[in-house]
Amino acid sequence: MKSVEIAKGIYDVGVNDWNIMDFHGHSTHRGSSYNAFLIVDEKIALIDAVKKEFADELIENISRIIDPSKIDMVISNHTEMDHSGGLARVMHRIGENKPLYCSKMGQKNLSLHYPQNWNYHPVENGETLSLGKHTLSFMETRMLHWPDSMFTYLKEEKILFSSDAFGQHYAGFEKFDDMMTDDIMPHAKKYFANILLPYAPLILKLLDQVAAMGLDIRMICPDHGIIWRKDPGKIIDAYARWGRQDTLRKAVVVYDTMWHSTERMADAIAAGLNAEGVAVAPMSLKKHDRSDIMMEVLDARAVVVGSPTMNNGLFPTLGDFLTYMKGLKPKNKIGAAFGSYGWSGESVKLISQELEAMKFELVDSGVRVQYVPDQAALDACFALGQKIGRAI
């Protein structure tokens, strides 16, 4: 991808990863991008360094603007390898002794990834750095979403380089929000639901802090996807909403099935929810990826979980999903369990225990059906759906 001048003398020199469809277990149906930014001033700074496989492309992008050896310093906002994997190549090309600015935790974490003894300059929260006409200031954003995460703010242009925050896994030639419709929002929402949700309370704190600082933000440059320049407030407002975990009159029915019995139960529960005016879709774990389901869970008030009993336990995909959801710490949820079984039927109890451990409010003790649901069983499922619907 050719670099894009995002403001005078400031370029996105990042790359598109068109074909990545699975980002460490998170489905990325539209690929992703690893953005990196070059600021050409009296001193030249590079912010972040893409994934290792794309390091040559990054260097090529920089070479079209300046000789890479002229770069005076690198700023690493985040240690994760999709933003630091190219560092070894970059430092080698520009000079191993050039200063590398990062947070204190960034220095610690980078040195746990890379053996090179780089010229680290750990920065304090609020520290500033002049490039000549431009001044950078650094803001520690620990656990958004790694201990090393930080933001870099360019005062004169009012640009926030926000690392992974406000990002979206989206590869495209469109580089700005004004080149796209609202179609970009589900990508941003999915990113939040799968990466930032466990740290939602910290997001709210950060947004308050940014508001209190009176930080004027004209453009937000995340490390993935498009840049927010038409209306940065839109993504900030969305982060406030998602951070508060506001819910809609909405439910997710997530399940797997062996012989379609739990599936028929899921459909009946969804119909019952719908009868109460709740937006709902049953989602089979055979067809839907865990990260797509989490995007729907983010603003759903109810999560209804179904599993057949297999060998006295949960169906394995449910173990996967429940483990994943638990780690993401969703709040403000109600729920219930359901499932078919042959002879023992532990699944409903096991799911209920898991949901309680996640601090879900259980609306009902759940519905269990032996072998195949008859009409009475399906009616009980429909009634469960209605009961949950009324509790929303």
Place this chain on the structure above:
Amino acid sequence: MDKYVCTVCGYVYDPALGDPDSGIKPGTKFEDIPDDWQCPVCGASKSDFEKE
């Protein structure tokens, strides 16, 4: 009572507030928290905390 800070994520344990979500009542001294307690923000161990 002293406050303790998580060296990984910066979370501050305030004994006055405790950590009720993990069953640590307000008024619990850091020293009296069980050793298997974890940082409520990042999950780091109790041994990763330092006096503020």
